[in-house]
Amino acid sequence: xxxYSDKVREHFFQPRNSGPLEDANGIGDVxxxxxxxxxxxxxxxxxETDVILDAHFQTFGCGSAIASSSALTEMVKGKTxxxxxxxxxxxxxxxxDGLPPEKMHCSVMGREALQAAIANxxxxxxxxxxxxxxxxxxCFAIDAVMIEDVIKANGLNTVExxxxxxxxxxxxxxxxxxxxxxxxKVKSDNPGMGETSPPAACPATPEAPKPPTKKLSIVEKIAKxxxxxxxxxxxxxxxxxxxxxxxxxxxxxxxxxxxxxSGCMMEAATLGGIQQKMIETLGELVQxxxxxHMPVEA
Amino acid sequence: xxxxxxxxxATTRVDPAVVDAMLPFFTEHFxxxxxxxxxxxxxxxxxxxxxxxxxxxxxxxxxxxxxxTSCGTESDSTAILSALKAQPDxxxxxxxxVEHPAILTLCDWLEKEGYIVHKLKVDKKGRIDMDxxxxxLHDRVAIVSAMWANNETxxxxxxxxxxxxxxxxxxxxHTDAVQAVGKIPIDLKNTKIDMLSLSGHKLHxxxxxxxxxxxxxxxxxxxxxxxxxxxxxxxxxxNSASIVGLGMACELAMQxxxxxxxxxxxxxxxxxxxxxNQITHCFATGDVSNRLPNTSNxxxxxxxxxxxxxxxNKVGIAGSSGSACTSGSLEPSHVxxxxxxxxxxxxxxxxxxxxxxxxxxxxxxxxxxxxxxxxQLRKLSPYWTDKGPATNPEAAFAPxxx
Numbered sequence: 001x002x003x004y005s006d007k008v009r010e011h012f013f014q015p016r017n018s019g020p021l022e023d024a025n026g027i028g029d030v031x032x033x034x035x036x037x038x039x040x041x042x043x044x045x046x047x048e049t050d051v052i053l054d055a056h057f058q059t060f061g062c063g064s065a066i067a068s069s070s071a072l073t074e075m076v077k078g079k080t081x082x083x084x085x086x087x088x089x090x091x092x093x094x095x096x097d098g099l100p101p102e103k104m105h106c107s108v109m110g111r112e113a114l115q116a117a118i119a120n121x122x123x124x125x126x127x128x129x130x131x132x133x134x135x136x137x138x139c140f141a142i143d144a145v146m147i148e149d150v151i152k153a154n155g156l157n158t159v160e161x162x163x164x165x166x167x168x169x170x171x172x173x174x175x176x177x178x179x180x181x182x183x184x185k186v187k188s189d190n191p192g193m194g195e196t197s198p199p200a201a202c203p204a205t206p207e208a209p210k211p212p213t214k215k216l217s218i219v220e221k222i223a224k225x226x227x228x229x230x231x232x233x234x235x236x237x238x239x240x241x242x243x244x245x246x247x248x249x250x251x252x253x254x255x256x257x258x259x260x261x262s263g264c265m266m267e268a269a270t271l272g273g274i275q276q277k278m279i280e281t282l283g284e285l286v287q288x289x290x291x292x293h294m295p296v297e298a
Numbered sequence: 299x300x301x302x303x304x305x306x307x308a309t310t311r312v313d314p315a316v317v318d319a320m321l322p323f324f325t326e327h328f329x330x331x332x333x334x335x336x337x338x339x340x341x342x343x344x345x346x347x348x349x350x351x352x353x354x355x356x357x358x359x360x361x362x363x364x365x366x367t368s369c370g371t372e373s374d375s376t377a378i379l380s381a382l383k384a385q386p387d388x389x390x391x392x393x394x395x396v397e398h399p400a401i402l403t404l405c406d407w408l409e410k411e412g413y414i415v416h417k418l419k420v421d422k423k424g425r426i427d428m429d430x431x432x433x434x435l436h437d438r439v440a441i442v443s444a445m446w447a448n449n450e451t452x453x454x455x456x457x458x459x460x461x462x463x464x465x466x467x468x469x470x471x472h473t474d475a476v477q478a479v480g481k482i483p484i485d486l487k488n489t490k491i492d493m494l495s496l497s498g499h500k501l502h503x504x505x506x507x508x509x510x511x512x513x514x515x516x517x518x519x520x521x522x523x524x525x526x527x528x529x530x531x532x533x534x535x536x537n538s539a540s541i542v543g544l545g546m547a548c549e550l551a552m553q554x555x556x557x558x559x560x561x562x563x564x565x566x567x568x569x570x571x572x573x574x575n576q577i578t579h580c581f582a583t584g585d586v587s588n589r590l591p592n593t594s595n596x597x598x599x600x601x602x603x604x605x606x607x608x609x610x611n612k613v614g615i616a617g618s619s620g621s622a623c624t625s626g627s628l629e630p631s632h633v634x635x636x637x638x639x640x641x642x643x644x645x646x647x648x649x650x651x652x653x654x655x656x657x658x659x660x661x662x663x664x665x666x667x668x669x670x671x672x673x674q675l676r677k678l679s680p681y682w683t684d685k686g687p688a689t690n691p692e693a694a695f696a697p698x699x700x
Contacts, residue, residue: 012608018678029680031697037602038697040680058680060642060695062604062621066678 004063005097011067016074021056026121028113037061037106039069041113043076045121050081057113064096064103071095072110081118087111090238101141136178139171144182151186159183163269164276170269218248221282225253228277236261236270243274246291253278256291301614302660306500307449307477307593307651308618312543313502319546320504323539331536332527341538348545355548356494356511357485365510365528366541370476370497371400373510374443376521376532377472377493378404381441382413383519385470388440390414394426394455396633397445400495401474418444423585424453424637432463441470446478446494450620450633450649451584452593454478458489465490470516476500480551481558481590492516498540502653503547507540554654562652563591565661569650570594572665577672579687583639583647592653595620597639598646598672600681606648609671615664620647642681 004012024042031038038061044054055073059066071092076084089107093099099107119126133145150156150165159179163169169179216224222245229243236242241261246254253275261270267290275288303311323344329337331345349361358364367373378391378401393405395417405415416434418426426444435442442464447454461471472493478484479494480501486494493516498507512518512531524533551558570582579599598606603619610617620631621644634644650664676682680695688694 009608012605013612015678020683029695029697038680038695040695040697058678058695060600060645060679060681061602063608065602066605 002064002100002103004067004100007095007097008064008067008099011070011096012063015057015066015070017054017056017070017077019056019058021054024054024056026117028116028118028120028126030109030112030116031060037065037109039065039109039113041069041072041110041117043117043121045081052076052079052081052084061106061109062103064099065106065109067096068092068099068106068110069113072114076114081121084114085118087114101138102135104141136182137166137168137171137175140167142166142168144178147179147182148186151183152190157183164273167266170266216282222248224281225278228274228281229255232274232277241270243270247294249294251284251286253286253288254291254294255288299614299663301616302656302664303616304650304652304656304660304664305616305618306653307452307649309499309505310502310653311655312499312504313547313550315550316503316543316546320539320543323542327538331538332525341536344542344545345536345538348541351545351548352496352509355479355484355552356496357483357487358511359487360514362529363486363511363514365512365532366536366544367508367510367532368506368537369508370398370474370495370500371508372521373495373497373508374398374400374472374474375404376510377495378408378441378443379521380517380519381470381472381493382408384517385440388438390416390436390439392416392418392431392434392439392442394418394420394444395636396420396424396448396450396453397443398449398474398476401443401445402632414438420636422637424448424451424583424633425585426455428456428459428463431460435464435467435469437468439464439467439469441472443472443474446473446475446484447482447590447593448584448633449477450631450647451595451637452477452590452651453584454482454588454590457491461490461492477590477593480548480555481592483555486511486513498544498547501547501551503544504540507537507544509544557654559591562654562656565656565658566592566594566650566652568658569652569661569664570596572661573668576665576669580672581643583634583637593649593651595647595649597634597643598648599643600646600679600687601672601675602645603648605675606646606671609674610648610667613667613671615667618649618651620649621645 021042021044024044026043026045028041040058042056043052046053055076057069057073059069075087075092075095089104089111092107092110093104116126133143136142136144136147147162147166147168151162154165156162156165159169159176162179169176225248226245229245233243240259241264242258243261244256244258246256257267261267271288271290275286278286278288323341327340327344329341331338331341349364352364353361367376391405391408391413393401393415409415418431420426442460444455444457444460446457457473464471470492471490473491474495475484476495476497477500479496492513494511496509499505518531520531520533522533527533527536573596574580574582580596583595583597603621607617607619620634630641630644631647634647681688
């Protein structure tokens with residue numbers, strides 16, 4: 001059985017706002033046919049203020065789907081439509097003190113129902129832009145469709161590259177066979193990909209061997225380092241982590257890992273990923289280390 | 299209140315008599331059966347006895363036809379891979395699309411390796427089409443593997459007849475009998491079955507012990523090579539305590555076979571009727587007239603199984619579900635889909651599997667507990683109104699599917 005948080009259990013055993021809402025003026029029906037979860041979210045919106053006065057749900061689905069629906073109705077009540085639209089699926093999961101990775105799609109369904117209900121109220125047509133596949137990486141909740149899309153978009157060829165781009169496979173590594181199968185499938189669907197593309201699709205390869213024509217000044221170098229860190233921060237922030245530059249000492253770049261990143265079992269992989277980007281961007285071999293490794297001043 | 303365990307097709311409690319039989323083999327009789335000294339020979343004798351106990355339950359002709367393995371999955375893999383290795387001129391496997399993952403996942407992998415796998419389809423009651431089966435038996439088939447009884451519905455396949463048909467064409471026949479052994483009488487010496495898998499923990503022996511029955515004369519290639527244990531057919535030091543336990547469990551199963559097929563069957567029927575009579579829009583799945591005596595699988599329409607299990611668990615009742623969400627996969631049970639059960643019912647299937655330990659009082663409690671749980675969840679369901687299912691439920695609620 002799943003390890004559900006007490007909050008998930010509580011919302012499942014005593015769901016809030018369940019059942020039809022008679023005078024609803026915004027209704028969103030969404031679901032995932034493979035997974036068999038489906039949710040109807042009903043909103044009663046005050047037209048003058050756009051404030052959600054009441055929200056009810058009906059859900060066909062598992063314990064966490066019902067709990068996510070219940071949580072969602074509690075979260076949106078009293079909010080304006082625009083405020084409600086800022087709720088992400090991670091917010092729904094956080095509200096419930098987390099969901100197992102296999103169950104994150106329940107929170108995604110909640111967010112989609114909210115978008116659909118608001119679109120319905122506004123007289124718009126909501127279309128789903130997200131397709132969900134079989135869960136491949138259980139450590140980071142990455143599904144097959146996402147991995148396939150990223151492989152195609154970036155011309156990836158190895159499990160390591162997939163991990164670098166999606167995080168899939170970066171944890172317990174049990175899904176590497178699954179990732180290899182997706183790689184093989186993409187390759188067989190797109191013959192030629194992988195054999196001919198690397199030089200064109202992967203600018204890092206031809207550039208890396210060439211040393212930079214002019215040695216970077218320390219200011220230029222730090223600006224580039226900062227740019228790399230900025231580029232990875234949104235990804236880390238999505239998982240409630242963050243990174244900041246601590247110091248640069250020669251070829252060693254020290255960073256502060258913050259929030260969820262500090263003490264994360266994936267710390268080494270995160271730093272490895274950043275280091276790879278640093279090497280590509282700076283065109284020289286550098287090492288990225290946590291600030292705790294900084295030599296103490298004598 | 300004492301919890302009620304109705305998930306015996308998942309695993310069973312080890313019988314106290316089995317534990318008693320095993321305990322001396324951890325401390326007193328810890329020797330290696332292969333050793334010459336007294337420590338070893340005691341164990342050797344115990345293994346011989348256990349082998350004959352298993353032989354008796356299976357109705358095998360010779361005790362040397364019993365090979366101890368680590369689990370049902372190992373026995374399944376050994377059987378199928380052996381048939382392919384021993385007959386390199388044959389590249390096809392015939393199985394069914396309702397097998398346990400121990401067979402299906404292996405077959406999917408074999409397909410990737412270039413073998414041909416035919417999966418027999420089943421009808422709405424989970425029965426195979428014997429004409430289709432006959433039409434597939436040809437001289438490139440290395441092995442047929444069909445389960446004796448289905449783990450989800452208890453539906454029994456006509457494996458004895460299937461084995462006859464395979465033998466007539468010179469094709470090996472294997473059956474995954476993990477759910478059937480100990481629940482229904484088996485007499486292998488009067489069948490053409492070449493190989494059979496069983497798993498100890500399904501019949502009140504511990505986990506981590508299984509058996510592959512291998513008919514004398516059937517060509518064989520081991521999965522594990524190494525020492526001479528099990529006559530070189532399965533290397534690795536014998537799990538002596540568990541083997542002794544399995545022997546005892548087989549003996550007990552023989553003694554209780556009649557009880558299983560009368561009293562356990564009566565309680566199962568009472569449970570099923572009690573639930574079906576009280577709740578609308580639910581039905582028993584599988585071939586109800588031809589199934590294991592202990593299994594009842596009921597589909598509750600318009601609700602999802604995990605919720606049912608969580609609420610059952612809250613009142614101390616343990617069952618299992620074919621819903622996607624309880625398995626970690628996104629798909630509902632492949633067995634339910636193979637039988638063409640609609641998604642809105644397949645996700646709401648609950649399996650109750652009894653054992654000889656269940657009591658009448660427990661069954662009465664379950665019959666009383668299920669209806670309010672189903673009603674509670676249906677109240678939350680978009681397919682349901684306070685007057686019963688929405689008229690034309692699929693049209694009343696047609697979500698945008700991702």
